[in-house]
Every structure is written in structure tokens, then in C-alpha cells.
Amino acid sequence: MTSAVPPCPPADDRADERADEPGGAPPLSPGRLAADAAQALAAVRARTPLVQCLTNEVTTNLVANALLAVGASPAMTAVPGEAEQLAAVAGAVLANLGTPGPDLRACLEPAVTTARRAGVPWVLDPVAVGVLSVRTRLAEQLLGARPAVVRGNASEVLGLAGLTSSGRGVDSCDAVEDARVAAVRLAHATGGAVAVSGAVDLVVAGDVAVRVSAGDPLLTAITGAGCALGALAAAFAAVTDPLTAAVGSSLVLGLAAERAASVARGPGSFQVALLDELYGLRPEHVVGLGDRLVVEPARTGARRAATAPVGAPA
Amino acid sequence: MTSAVPPCPPADDRADERADEPGGAPPLSPGRLAADAAQALAAVRARTPLVQCLTNEVTTNLVANALLAVGASPAMTAVPGEAEQLAAVAGAVLANLGTPGPDLRACLEPAVTTARRAGVPWVLDPVAVGVLSVRTRLAEQLLGARPAVVRGNASEVLGLAGLTSSGRGVDSCDAVEDARVAAVRLAHATGGAVAVSGAVDLVVAGDVAVRVSAGDPLLTAITGAGCALGALAAAFAAVTDPLTAAVGSSLVLGLAAERAASVARGPGSFQVALLDELYGLRPEHVVGLGDRLVVEPARTGARRAATAPVGAPA
Amino acid sequence: MTSAVPPCPPADDRADERADEPGGAPPLSPGRLAADAAQALAAVRARTPLVQCLTNEVTTNLVANALLAVGASPAMTAVPGEAEQLAAVAGAVLANLGTPGPDLRACLEPAVTTARRAGVPWVLDPVAVGVLSVRTRLAEQLLGARPAVVRGNASEVLGLAGLTSSGRGVDSCDAVEDARVAAVRLAHATGGAVAVSGAVDLVVAGDVAVRVSAGDPLLTAITGAGCALGALAAAFAAVTDPLTAAVGSSLVLGLAAERAASVARGPGSFQVALLDELYGLRPEHVVGLGDRLVVEPARTGARRAATAPVGAPA
Numbered sequence: 001m002t003s004a005v006p007p008c009p010p011a012d013d014r015a016d017e018r019a020d021e022p023g024g025a026p027p028l029s030p031g032r033l034a035a036d037a038a039q040a041l042a043a044v045r046a047r048t049p050l051v052q053c054l055t056n057e058v059t060t061n062l063v064a065n066a067l068l069a070v071g072a073s074p075a076m077t078a079v080p081g082e083a084e085q086l087a088a089v090a091g092a093v094l095a096n097l098g099t100p101g102p103d104l105r106a107c108l109e110p111a112v113t114t115a116r117r118a119g120v121p122w123v124l125d126p127v128a129v130g131v132l133s134v135r136t137r138l139a140e141q142l143l144g145a146r147p148a149v150v151r152g153n154a155s156e157v158l159g160l161a162g163l164t165s166s167g168r169g170v171d172s173c174d175a176v177e178d179a180r181v182a183a184v185r186l187a188h189a190t191g192g193a194v195a196v197s198g199a200v201d202l203v204v205a206g207d208v209a210v211r212v213s214a215g216d217p218l219l220t221a222i223t224g225a226g227c228a229l230g231a232l233a234a235a236f237a238a239v240t241d242p243l244t245a246a247v248g249s250s251l252v253l254g255l256a257a258e259r260a261a262s263v264a265r266g267p268g269s270f271q272v273a274l275l276d277e278l279y280g281l282r283p284e285h286v287v288g289l290g291d292r293l294v295v296e297p298a299r300t301g302a303r304r305a306a307t308a309p310v311g312a313p314a
Numbered sequence: 315m316t317s318a319v320p321p322c323p324p325a326d327d328r329a330d331e332r333a334d335e336p337g338g339a340p341p342l343s344p345g346r347l348a349a350d351a352a353q354a355l356a357a358v359r360a361r362t363p364l365v366q367c368l369t370n371e372v373t374t375n376l377v378a379n380a381l382l383a384v385g386a387s388p389a390m391t392a393v394p395g396e397a398e399q400l401a402a403v404a405g406a407v408l409a410n411l412g413t414p415g416p417d418l419r420a421c422l423e424p425a426v427t428t429a430r431r432a433g434v435p436w437v438l439d440p441v442a443v444g445v446l447s448v449r450t451r452l453a454e455q456l457l458g459a460r461p462a463v464v465r466g467n468a469s470e471v472l473g474l475a476g477l478t479s480s481g482r483g484v485d486s487c488d489a490v491e492d493a494r495v496a497a498v499r500l501a502h503a504t505g506g507a508v509a510v511s512g513a514v515d516l517v518v519a520g521d522v523a524v525r526v527s528a529g530d531p532l533l534t535a536i537t538g539a540g541c542a543l544g545a546l547a548a549a550f551a552a553v554t555d556p557l558t559a560a561v562g563s564s565l566v567l568g569l570a571a572e573r574a575a576s577v578a579r580g581p582g583s584f585q586v587a588l589l590d591e592l593y594g595l596r597p598e599h600v601v602g603l604g605d606r607l608v609v610e611p612a613r614t615g616a617r618r619a620a621t622a623p624v625g626a627p628a
Numbered sequence: 629m630t631s632a633v634p635p636c637p638p639a640d641d642r643a644d645e646r647a648d649e650p651g652g653a654p655p656l657s658p659g660r661l662a663a664d665a666a667q668a669l670a671a672v673r674a675r676t677p678l679v680q681c682l683t684n685e686v687t688t689n690l691v692a693n694a695l696l697a698v699g700a701s702p703a704m705t706a707v708p709g710e711a712e713q714l715a716a717v718a719g720a721v722l723a724n725l726g727t728p729g730p731d732l733r734a735c736l737e738p739a740v741t742t743a744r745r746a747g748v749p750w751v752l753d754p755v756a757v758g759v760l761s762v763r764t765r766l767a768e769q770l771l772g773a774r775p776a777v778v779r780g781n782a783s784e785v786l787g788l789a790g791l792t793s794s795g796r797g798v799d800s801c802d803a804v805e806d807a808r809v810a811a812v813r814l815a816h817a818t819g820g821a822v823a824v825s826g827a828v829d830l831v832v833a834g835d836v837a838v839r840v841s842a843g844d845p846l847l848t849a850i851t852g853a854g855c856a857l858g859a860l861a862a863a864f865a866a867v868t869d870p871l872t873a874a875v876g877s878s879l880v881l882g883l884a885a886e887r888a889a890s891v892a893r894g895p896g897s898f899q900v901a902l903l904d905e906l907y908g909l910r911p912e913h914v915v916g917l918g919d920r921l922v923v924e925p926a927r928t929g930a931r932r933a934a935t936a937p938v939g940a941p942a
Contacts (some may be wrong), residue, residue: 058374058390060686064851068894074851076755077685079728082760100393101417103729128389132396221593223388225379266590267383277895279849372688372704413706415731442703532939535907536704537692580904581697 007265028208031290035249038287042241045071049091049238053231054078054107055100056127059224062271063096066228070279072235072250083107084114091120091238094231095142097135105138112145121148121192121237121245125230130159148192149243154179157196161185166218176202180209184298193242195233197226201250204298205243210307212247214254216261218270223273229253256281329437335554341346342522345604351562354554363405363414363552367545368392368421370412370441373538376585377410379543382466383592384566386549395607397421398428405552407436408545409456411449421454432558435462435506435551435559444473465544468493471510475499490516498612507516507556509547511540515564518612519551519557525562525608528574532584545568565603570595656836659918665876666915668868673699675718677866682706682735682857684726685757686729687852691724694856697906698880711735712742719866721750722859723770725763731764740773748777749820749865749873753858758787776820776870779858782807785824789813804830808837812926821870824863825854829878832926833871839922840875840940844881844889847896853902857881879917884909 031163041265053076055063060076067074077086080103087093093115095108115122124147129139139160153162153172161182181195183204193205201212219225234254260273364387369377388553391400394417401407407429409422416459429436438461443453453474466474466484475496490512497518498506507519515526533539547565550559572586643779668812678701683691688704695702705714708731714719721743724734743750752775758769767788779790781800789810804826811822811832829840847853860881864873 049607057685058378058388061375061689061851064686065899067896068849070849076684076727077756079760079762081762085760099390103731104416122851128391132391132393132399134393134395162480190368195534221382223382224377265587267595268586268589268593271589272586272896272900273682273893275899276892279894279896371685372692376690413704417731419888444703446705446707448707472935475925528823535696537696538688578904579692579905582900582903582907585903586900587695 004122008176014307028295030293030295033210033244033247033293033295034251034290035287036240036244037251037289038283039237040244040248041281041286043069043239044102047091047182047239049072050075050086051092051094051110051234051238052077052083052090053081053094053096053229053234053263054083054104054111055094055096055125055227055231056201058098062224063094063227063231066273066278067231067235069233069275070235070281072229072238078104078107080106080110084110086302087111087114087120087122088118090115090120092148092234093120094125094234095122096125096127096227096230097129097139097149098125098127098227099251100135100138100273108142109158112142112147112248116145116306118311119243121234123147123149123234123237125227126150126152126156126160127226129156130217142213143190146190147191148237149195149230149246150186150192151192151195151197151199151226151233151246153197155225157186157194158182172198176200180204180298183209187298188302193246195229195246195250197229197250201254202244203243205246207298208243209296209298210243210247211296212250213292214251214258215285215292216254216257218261218264218267219257221267222271225253225257249294250288251292252278254291255285317507324565338363341454342486342609343515343604344609346608347506347524347607347609348603348604351555351565351603352597354550354562355384355566355600356597357553358478361405361553362387363549364389364400364403365408365545365548365552366391366397366404366405366425367380367548368397368418368425369410369439369541369545370618372412373541376403376538377408377541377545378588378593380550381545383589384595386552388545391415392418392421394420394424394573398424400436401425401428401436402432404429404434405460406548407434408439408548409436409461410439410441410541410544411453412439412441412492412541414452415548420505422452422456425442426456427459430459435548435556437461437463437465437544437548437551439541440464440466440470440474440550441540441603445469446467460504460506462504462551463560464500464506465509465511465539465540465547465560467511470624471508472496472502475535478555479521486512490514494518494612497612498523501612507560509541509560509564511564515568517557517564519558521561522557522610523610523611525555525610526564526568527606527608528565528572528603530568530571530579532575532581533567533571539567551589561607565600565606566592566595568571569599580592630749650844656923658921658923660840661921661923662879662918663915664868664872665879666865666911668872668876669698669909669914670879670911671867672863673764675867676701677721677863678703678714678717679720679722679740679859679862680705680711680714680718681722681724681862681865682732683722683753683855684713684860686726687764687855691722691855693861694902694906695859697903698860698863698909700866702859706732706735708734708738709798713891714736715742715748715750715759716746718743718748720776720862721748722753722777722862723750724753724755724858725757726753726755726766726855726884728763728766728931734777736770737894740770740775744773749866749870750793751775751779751858751862754778754780754788754854755777755782757784767818768906769820771818774818774820776818776865777823777858777861777874778814778818778820779791779825779854779874780825781825781854781862785814785822786810786875800826803921804828808832808926812837815885815926821874823857823874823878825857825878830869831874831878831880832873837924838871838875839924840878840921842879842886842917844882844885844888846892847885848893849895850899853881861920875921876914878908879914879920880906882920883913883917
């Protein structure tokens with residue numbers, strides 16, 4: 001099976017213009033972002049950050065193994081009293097709402113509040129939010145603790161932002177670009193990054209959006225790829241800023257997926273190879289991936305602005 | 315490792331006779347059943363039915379991946395309030411009693427009742443019922459909502475029907491044929507199909523029984539093969555009648571297992587290959603499998619009638 | 629990837645001396661221990677002991693599959709009312725504290741108490757004990773039911789014995805030898821064996837210590853290797869004495885890991901191959917592994933006595 005990554009988009013002119021604005025931050029070029037992502041991968045491997053995962057029961061094993069493969073140290077402690085103990089000393093916290101039973105719910109709010117107070121970045125993965133009622137209320141409540149990264153599919157990001165979505169459980173029935181406005185709104189509310197997963201991922205932070213072209217369709221043929229991405233975003237958030245964490249984790253998982261797909265016979269061997277490839281991935285594999293990135297203003301997707309939802313709040 | 319499937323039994327004369335009875339349904343031949351199973355597989359791939367799984371914690375990941383591999387869309391939502399939300403809109407519901415903790419128990423009755431009312435077929439997998447007390451009471455309670463398919467091993471089916479069994483947890487210590495009378499009784503009580511898993515599976519629905527010769531002993535060397543079969547039966551039940559769902563899922567998992575075993579080095583690589591093969595299986599691989607099926611009257615197994623339990627309730 | 633097992637240490641002179649003491653037990657030589665371990669493996673395969681696992685949610689699937697691969701029959705029943713039902717009839721019980729939520733906690737004490745009364749050996753895996761408060765209190769409470777085997781890393785064994793450790797969740801920050809005094813103390817308190825996992829495992833029972841050189845660093849690159857070892861120790865404890873169970877399970881998992889590492893491309897394929905190799909391992913592969921074992925007096929590690937913690941309780 002070969003990679004199904006779309007052709008690399010050309011560099012985004014607007015982003016280059018933005019970098020030249022007077023008083024602006026140092027130029028945020030695709031090449032610079034890829035280099036930052038590579039450096040973050042190196043930092044994860046060097047520091048092995050403890051990632052406290054409050055996550056769903058379906059994919060805990062894959063999440064833990066993905067974190068180990070990338071060099072982080074997973075803890076999956078969802079016991080009230082212990083969850084916040086670990087959150088206070090962790091490098092990052094993952095809050096994945098895939099199976100929000102009573103025990104997990106009892107842990108989430110104390111853990112993310114503790115993380116927030118302790119300056120520990122946390123990642124919100126709003127699985128099926130917007131479709132199912134219990135977790136939707138829960139996600140809204142957690143947002144106040146301002147996650148460094150929100151990672152979801154388009155329907156979930158729309159649901160989290162309170163906009164209409166057409167999701168069905170964990171399946172997104174919305175296109176990534178349809179969630180751009182919601183992502184911008186959420187990113188402004190949290191002060192962090194919002195990553196919308198799809199064939200091409202979209203990451204928004206502040207006024208910047210980055211489109212990431214990496215991955216393989218087999219990622220949708222196994223359970224937990226999205227959960228693993230959220231966990232990797234947490235590992236990266238332990239060592240770098242939210243935007244780099246979201247872009248870097250997307251690049252790393254996407255590249256590993258492409259390599260895994262090239263040797264896989266189907267989803268079973270793909271999942272196995274994905275862990276092998278994550279484990280073998282080195283910063284030098286990532287540093288040159290600037291051509292997989294498009295940097296652009298957050299509010300108006302360069303080529304896709306015309307497809308933004310009409311009438312959606314700006 | 316090569317396939318250990320027993321030689322294909324010859325076509326069943328009795329079933330052919332039954333097909334000729336005046337006023338009978340269209341002939342239910344092995345070839346027709348296999349064709350129906352192939353068509354059901356095509357329908358699952360075309361419609362990607364949402365299968366809401368209330369299932370056990372040991373094998374959730376395999377169950378979800380098996381559903382994805384066959385083309386369905388798994389949801390594993392065991393949160394009270396959400397479980398019945400999904401049950402109402404799902405294509406099918408799976409109720410697997412492998413780890414019936416308080417949270418799962420709180421979801422099961424509302425979910426299957428909702429499914430029943432909404433006309434959504436559901437599958438009962440009575441793991442270790444008859445041996446362990448909590449789940450045995452639970453299963454009896456759920457039966458009132460009339461599952462489209464019951465799938466268990468011989469001991470579990472005997473336990474569910476209230477007959478004596480010699481099971482030990484998830485291990486069946488009874489032969490498939492020993493559960494025939496129990497399966498007939500259960501099938502009449504529910505109006506659906508009852509599938510008894512073993513070296514040769516037995517499926518009973520109404521007055522018909524089908525023996526399915528497909529699979530590999532490695533299925534018993536991994537955890538979750540039975541759970542995956544129950545889940546596939548649910549996916550099939552979303553698109554076809556209970557008998558075809560039970561027979562079709564058994565054929566499909568069995569064929570995938572045979573193919574997987576031919577490339578596996580042991581149970582680890584077998585599980586990986588099983589998902590690969592399920593993913594790669596196409597309806598044309600199934601349509602000609604009539605020679606794996608024996609159709610016969612439910613109450614008297616053609617060649618094995620002499621081994622039916624003496625004194626068991628008819 | 630090749631095996632990273634350290635060179636086999638020479639036979640331990642002290643152990644040979646001890647064997648010659650007047651009134652002593654039959655000589656406990658490395659060769660004899662390996663032969664006993666091989667015999668225990670044969671017994672597990674012949675008797676398929678039921679191992680009732682009260683274990684953590686992250687690694688249940690691997691634990692169950694490892695037990696199946698070695699020939700045991702896993703039950704993962706953590707439902708109050710059922711857990712003690714199974715404990716009473718099981719060959720052994722595993723109590724793994726990795727994710728001690730309310731449901732599991734409600735099962736643990738009744739199950740191990742029942743096991744103790746019924747003469748069923750049980751294994752305590754004190755995951756992250758000493759670091760996290762809830763499970764530390766829980767472990768101390770369970771110790772009264774005297775586990776046949778305690779299996780943990782150095783930090784966990786130190787934590788369980790009430791000594792200072794520098795653990796961080798499931799990561800051990802202490803060397804195996806640093807936990808020797810704690811292991812001796814625990815072994816005397818329980819009357820069973822205490823296994824400290826590390827690059828070289830240390831098993832203490834009564835006045836004897838055994839160092840086991842088997843394994844591969846990839847065991848630390850997947851989640852659940854320690855949990856699987858605890859489960860194998862339980863399977864072995866069902867058919868042999870605690871010391872042989874602890875040493876034998878360590879040898880068997882270590883040897884399977886070495887073989888798996890020789891064909892693995894990374895942690896994903898390693899885990900798959902580990903199950904394949906466990907499944908394929910035969911007693912004749914184990915019987916000659918005496919050169920992987922060092923038998924010595926428990927209180928003074930022969931070559932490493934100088935590194936024992938100064939001032940630690942004797």
C-alpha cells in the first residue's frame with residue numbers, strides 16, 4: 001500500500017507577506033516550523049516528559065505505546081486523588097473524552113484545574129462532542145481551564161465551539177475547512193492552538209493557521225489514531241509552544257503513518273508498523289518537512305476561503 | 315501454520331427436502347445462504363452501519379478494529395445518558411457481558427430497550443453466563459428485549475437457556491451439539507438467531523439450523539475472537555435478517571481466520587493478520603462458500619442427532 | 629535488533645556452599661531451578677490453570693493474550709460478587725494495581741482474602757506504589773493476605789516495603805540492587821517470593837536470592853511487559869512453588885523477549901513477536917537456562933553487596 005498524501009501545496013505567499021509586517025514576530029515560515037518540530041521531537045526523546053493521560057478505554061493501550069514510541073513516559077491514572085497528584089508534576093496532561101464514565105469524569109476537572117494552576121500544559125480531545133450530551137457539557141466545563149491544544153475532527157471542533165455540526169459519534173461528517181471559523185474562535189478563547197484533523201490537518205493559533213499535509217487513509221481504518229495524535233500533542237506541549245506542539249505532532253504521526261502504510265498489508269499490520277515507525281523516527285526525518293506545511297492567516301484560508309460556512313460567527 | 319478447517323461436509327439432504335415442502339419459504343440452500351452473506355458484507359461496506367458497542371474492557375480495541383476492518387463504524391459509548399442516545403440511531407447494538415461492571419450495567423437495559431423500541435437489532439454475547447452470578451441475572455433480564463442474535467459458546471448458550479453447563483468462565487467445556495436444544499429454545503423465545511461457536515459453529519433460527527465450517531484453532535489462542543464475532547454479527551444484523559447475519563459473520567470471520575493462520579507465526583501475528591484479512595475480504599470471496607454450510611432442521615441435527623443431550627427439555 | 633542480554637554470570641560459589649550446609653534443603657543450583665522452571669511451563673501447558681486477573685485497564689488485552697500464549701486460561705472479572713467467585717476456584721489470582729478505580733478496589737480485598745482462605749496463590753503487582761497515595765494504602769492493606777509472589781520494579785518494591793524510593797509513576801528510578809533489602813523484608817513478611825524487575829531481575833524467597841539474566845530493552849518500550857510478567861508469575865504459581873514461579877516466569881518472558889527482539893523492527897512488531905514466541909516456547913528451550921541464573925544468599929548479594937543501601941533496615 002502506498003502513501004495517499006496529496007501533492008505538497010506550494011508555499012503560501014500571504015504568510016511570507018505577514019512575516020514582513022512591521023513589528024511582527026520573527027518570520028513563521030514552513031521551514032522554520034518544521035525545524036521547530038524536529039527540535040521538539042529531539043526534546044521529547046531527551047527529556048521523556050511524563051504525560052498523564054485521562055483517556056478513553058478503547059485506545060489506552062495504543063495511546064500509551066505511541067507515547068513510549070515517541071520517547072515520552074505515559075501515565076494512565078484515572079483515580080480521583082491520584083489523577084491530580086500526577087497532573088501537578090507531569091510534563092503535560094491529556095484529557096480525552098472518548099469514554100467519559102463516572103470515574104473519569106471525577107478526575108478530569110481536578111486534573112486540568114491542577115495542571116492549569118501548576119503551569120502544566122494540557123490537551124483536550126473532545127471525542128464525539130457536539131453529538132453526545134454528557135461529554136458536550138463536560139467539554140464546555142473543562143474549556144475554562146484553557147487547554148494548550150484542542151485536537152479533534154471537524155465535527156468535534158464545530159461541536160465544541162457550539163456551532164452546528166453533522167457528526168456521528170467519532171465520525172466527522174464535516175470538512176476540515178468548515179471548522180476553520182470554529183477553530184479560530186476556540187483558539188482565541190483558550191489562548192492555545194486548535195488542531196482540526198482530516199485528510200489535511202488544520203492548526204490554528206492566534207492569527208496564524210497552518211495546514212499540514214501528512215498521513216495516510218489507513219489512519220482512519222484503525223481505532224485510536226486521533227487519540228494517539230492528541231497524546232503526541234501533549235508530549236510535544238511538554239517541551240514546546242502550543243502551535244509547534246500541534247503542528248509537530250501532526251507531522252510526526254503523519255510521517256510515521258506514511259512509512260507504516262508503505263509496508264502494511266492492512267489495518268492490523270499498519271498499526272504495528274505505525275508504532276515501529278514512530279519509534280524509529282528521528283529529528284532529521286522531520287526537519288526538512290517544511291514542504292508539507294502551508295502557513296497562512298487564520299481567518300481567511302488562502303485558497304479555500306470561498307468554502308467557509310456562510311453566516312457562521314466570525 | 316495451515317488451516318485446520320475440517321473437510322467440507324456434503325450438502326444436507328434434509329434441508330433440500332424441507333425446501334420442497336408445500337407452502338414453504340423459498341429454498342434455503344447453502345449456496346443461497348452464502349450468496350446472502352456475501353451480499354450482506356457488500357451492504358456493510360456500502361452503508362458503514364454505526365454499531366453501538368456496550369462491550370467488555372478486555373477486548374474493546376479488537377472489537378472496534380474488527381468492525382472498522384469489515385466496513386462498519388464502531389461506537390463504544392458506555393455512559394448512561396449517551397448509550398441510549400446512540401442506541402436509538404445506531405444500525406445495531408452489541409451487548410457483550412464480559413466485564414459487566416456498574417457503569418456498563420447501568421447502560422445495558424436502557425440501551426437494548428431503546429434499541430428494541432426503535433427497531434434497531436441488537437446482539438447479546440452472554441460471556442461466562444451460567445457460571446458467574448451477576449451476569450447471569452443480567453442476561454436473563456435483557457433477554458426480554460429480544461436480541462436479534464445471541465452469540466456464545468456452548469456453555470454460555472446452555473447457561474443462558476437455564477440448562478446445566480460445565481463452563482469455566484469464558485471457556486466452554488461443552489460441545490456445540492450439546493447446546494442445540496438450548497439454542498432452539500432460545501431462538502424460539504427471542505424470535506431471532508442463536509449462534510453457538512465452536513470448531514464448527516451452529517446457528518439456529520426458527521426451525522432451521524445451519525452448521526458453519528470455517529475458522530482456525532488460533533482463534534482460541536487470542537482473547538476476543540468471540541467478542542469480535544458478536545460485533546460482526548451486529549454489523550451484519552444492521553443490514554440483513556438475523557439468520558444471515560449470524561451465518562455471514564461466522565463465515566467472514568472464519569475465512570479471514572483461515573487466511574490469517576496461513577501467514578501467522580503464532581497468536582500475536584495471527585491477530586494482526588486477522589484484521590488485515592478482514593479488511594481485504596471481498597464479497598466475491600464469500601459468495602461461493604456454500605460448501606462450508608450445512609442446512610438442516612433445527613431440532614434434529616442430521617448426522618449428530620444421536621449425541622443430543624438425553625432428557626433435556628425439548 | 630539483537631538481544632541485549634548481558635553476558636551470563638558465572639555460577640555462584642556461595643550458593644554451592646550453602647547447598648552443602650548440614651541439614652540444608654536439597655541443593656538449589658541454577659541448573660535445578662531452570663529444570664524446575666521448564667517443568668512448571670510444561671505443567672501450565674498441561675493443566676491450563678484459570679488465572680483470575682484483577683488488573684489494570686491499559687494492558688488487560690496483552691495480559692490476557694500472554695496468559696493464553698503460555699497455556700493458561702485468563703479470566704478478567706472485576707465485578708464485585710463475581711471476582712471472589714472466580715478467586716475461590718481459580719488456579720491463581722493476579723492483583724495488579726495499575727488502575728485502581730472504585731470497581732477494582734471493591735473486588736481486590738474480597739478476592740485475595742478468598743484466595744488466601746481457599747489456598748489459591750495470588751500475585752501482587754504494586755504498580756506505582758510508593759508514588760501514588762490511593763494504591764499505596766491499598767497495597768499495604770492487601771499484603772495481609774500474603775501474596776505468593778510480589779512483582780514490581782525497584783521503586784515499587786521499595787515503596788511497598790515503606791522505604792524511600794525515587795519512582796515516578798510506573799518508571800523505576802532505582803536500581804534493582806537498591807531494592808534488595810526491601811525485597812528480603814517483604815519476602816519474610818509474606819512468606820512468598822518477591823521479584824524485582826530490571827535489566828537483571830532479582831528474586832528473593834526466604835534466605836535465597838536469584839538473579840535472572842534474560843530479556844531485552846524493548847520490554848521497556850512497550851506498555852504492559854511488567855504486567856504480563858506478573859500474570860505469568862500467577863500462571864506459574866498455580867502449578868509450582870513461589871520461588872520457581874517467579875524465576876520461571878522471568879526466564880520464560882525474558883527468553884521470549886530475546887527471540888522476539890531478534891525479529892522485531894520496533895516496539896510494535898516486538899509486542900506481536902513476543903506473543904508468538906511465548907506461544908512457541910517449549911520446556912526444552914528453558915531447561916538448559918541455568919547459566920542465566922545466579923543463586924546466592926538473600927541478604928548479601930555476592931558481587932554487589934557493596935552497593936546495598938547504607939543505613940537501610942536489615
